[in-house]
Each structure stands twice: as structure tokens, then as C-alpha cells.
Amino acid sequence: MARNSLIRTADVKGALPVLLPFAPRGPAFDALFLVRWLGGIPAWLIALAALAVPVMALAQSGIGAESPFDKLLRWMPFLISKGFMFNILISFLAMALGTLVGALTGLALISRLAPLRWLAQAYVSFFRNAPWLVLLFIILLAFPFQITLFGHTVPLPGWVKTVIGLAFPLSANIAEVVRGAVQSVPTAQWEASESLGFSRRQTIWQIILPQCVKRMLPPWMNWYAILTMSTPLCSLLGVDEIISLTRQAMEAEGNRPELLMPFYSFALLLFLAYCYPIARFTLWLERRVAVKN
């Protein structure tokens, strides 16, 4: 890992510091930044946090009036089954769509057809750098609320649009993952394959990509975790996912300010708890890939 390579120091005694290139301090960019952070949290801390709500509810019970934690405890089944499950559904669908489009775009990025490559490059640069929420709003407004396909009119509800809106930036990032993995395969593999008479297409599909899958999996899962944590953006588009429902639940409970922390913390906790095993699994996978090479 090039983790420390950004921090340069003069090896030579008396070397002029002004000759050293400026380098920002801190760890280098890491394709697994989210899962590395999340996966680095000890499991007992997550477990402890998960127990916080029932314990707090227990501790504050018997005060007379129902405590915020009792209220949350009452709402929990609803918030999870109707809210969080919908976030998961959105994340699955957006991931599927984004992976499909991203894989195709990634292949276009390494195409020998220059115009195709440029087009893919423009797509990737734009959607990797555009703010997700703005993209979501554009998709929401640009797409009609129903479309007519072969004479059938299919409604296009808000949540479908958010799936599409999340898939765009995701696909651009997946394309970059594909490109990076392909480029990490030594050129010697291309040459060995070429010298055996494989065509370029055969080389990509039968030699290069199969070797890439293992390398792509960890960053791909990192993007899944990022995507999942981004699904609350959909609440701003009126989709009834966890954050929208949390807000509605608090309204039903009279919008009391002491509800804010427990209710939103619970939503946050759900995301962390869901992504935590994914992060641990990703880190385990990554270690395995590293050992094999």
C-alpha cells in the first residue's frame, strides 16, 4: 500500500526542504475507505450500541409518562419493516442496475475504439463528480411519472426514479473499479494470451476479467455500503423510506424535541449495524486476495 508514500521527508542530511514537492498529509486515497473505517470498529461497540435503546427504555420506565425510548421501542417494528427494508430494497435494485451499467461502461473505458472510450470517460468523469442529491432531483423532475412502452402505460413512482438516480453515480464509480482491476492485471498476461493466439475479446473475457473478479469484489462492496448509507437521500424526494417514516413517527408522537436524538440515532444505528458485517466480510476478502497474490 502506498499509504506512507504521500508523506515525503528528506533522506539526505542538509537537503533543501524547498526542493521537496508539496504533499498533503494524511493517508492516501483508499478504494475501501468506508469499509476500512467501519470494519475497524470493534464488534462489542456495535453490540453495545444496539442494546442502548431497550436499556434506556428500561432505565427510564416507571417515571410515569412514557419515555422517548418507550415510544421508540413501540415504533421500532414499523420503522424497520416498512422503512429500513425499503432502503435495503432500493439499495439492491440500484446496485444491480449500477453494476450492470458500470460494467459495460468499464469495458467501454478500455475499448480500442477511441470515440467509445471518450464517451465513457466523459460519462464517468461527470457522474463520479456530480453531487448525488442534485442528480436525484434532476432525475425526479426530468423523468415523467409514467411511461408508455409498446402501448402499455407503466407508472414511474418516485422510488423507481430514485433507484435510477442512485444508479447513475454508482455506475460511474463501478466503471472505474472495473478499469482499475483490469489495469492491475500485469501486461504479461495480455502478451501470454496474445502469443497463444487469443483475440482481444477472448483475452478480456477469458483471461483478464476472471482474474479481476476477486480484485473487484472488495471495492464493489465498499460502494454497496456507500450506496446503502446514501439511500436516506430519497426521503427528500418523498419516498417513504426510514428517514421519512421516522419523521412521520415523531410527528405522530407530537413532534417533541426530546424525540429527535433517540429516533434519528436509531436510524443511524440501523445503517451502521447493517453495513458492519459487510465491512468485516469485505476486509476479510481483501486480506485473502492480498495473501494469494
Next chain:
Amino acid sequence: MTPWTPDQPLVSIRNVHKSYGDIEVLKGISLDVMKGQVICIIGPSGSGKSTLIRCINALNDIQSGSILVEGQEVHDPKLDKLALRRKVGMVFQQYNLFPHKTALQNVMMAPIKVLKENRAEVEARARDLLKKVRLEGKENHYPGELSGGQQQRVAIARSLAMRPDVMLFDEVTAALDPETVKEVLVTIKDLAADGMTCILVTHEMGFAREVSDHVYFTDKGVIVEHGAPADFFGNAQDPRTRAFLDQVL
């Protein structure tokens, strides 16, 4: 053009020039290899040995000159590359096996996917080849589970599975432990004894002397001196050859 016949050189290289950018790496190389001949190319690092050998199967292009393999111009833009690559096998210094395939699959892949041959026939041939390179029992091992010398022998079998007419070896023992060098050299010697035409780049002088019919010494992109091994090693004329041999022998 008259068709190629076995009394003509199988590989004929004429006045080949090759540059990387402004740097000329091959400065007019000519040599012939007859069918069944084994030739060795030796020379200091950077003299262009790998470049030359890679030009023979069109992994590199050339700026001028001609390379004929069985009478066919390798650097003809209309060349059927597949036709060339079934004739020319190549083994690399770093083996370059496909890491996601077993030894047997590595050997079988190209005949099945590229030549579209019958799987059962290819498998029988691949098992024979692995036996020939003395790797019986390693068929289902992945490259990562094999030693360098074993991987290199799989790579040789993989090339042979395409039934080439000439084999190119580019320093195939340079990355190996001293103990495993021998097993690979024995494999190549067996091949040569079977009549395979071989072009070898090597740093193993004893081996070059023993196995080859002709030795070429290259330096800075030209062939400085060449001859039959006994002559070449016993009676080198050019001071550059002598200096090189003094250093490596």
C-alpha cells in the same frame, strides 16, 4: 511467392531495424534458422535479445527489414496473426501462466478456445504433454501451488499444445532457483532431441554450448559474432565477445 519448403530456413531474419521512440534497439539483425535447428542468442543485458525474439511472433513491430516464418512475412500488415501464432510458440521469463486456471486447464485452453479443437482430444494431448514435461500428478494444481520450475514447465507444455513449428524461449530459467533450473533445461533438451526448432535467449552458457547448433552473440543491437558452439566458445575472435565470455564463464 513460391511456397515454403523445409530446405529453406524456417525462420529467416533480414536486416531488421527496430526502435523504441528515438532509440534504435536492433540495428540490422540477420539470421537464419533451419527446421530442427536449435540456436542460442547470448549477449549483455539491454542488447536487444528479448526485443528480437518478440519481433519473431509479432509481439513487437519493426521499422524495416524482413522476418519470414515458413516463408510468410511476419510484419505484413495483412498478416493472419492467428496463423503465425499457431506456428510460433513462446515461453517467457516469468512463466505468465493464467493464475485462475489449473495446470491442465492452462494447457488445454488455447487449443479449445483458439483452434476450436475437440475437448476430449485436447485433454488427452494435454495430459501427455504434462507427462512429457514430467508433471504427472500436478494436472489439477493451480499455478500458485507450483514451484517456479514447475510453472515454467507448464508454460512450455501450454505452448506445445498449439503444436508450433518453432519455439521461442526468452531467458526461461532466469527467474528460477538454481535447483529448479536444471529440470527446465532438461525439458528443453528433450524437446530439442525430438527435433523441435528452438530459438533460445539464455544466460546458461554451459547449456548453450551443449544444446545448440549455432550461437549468436549480440551487443548493442547488432550480431557481433556467431558460430558453432565449439568454435564460438573455444575460439571467439571479437574482443567484445571475449570480454563477455570472460565475465560469464
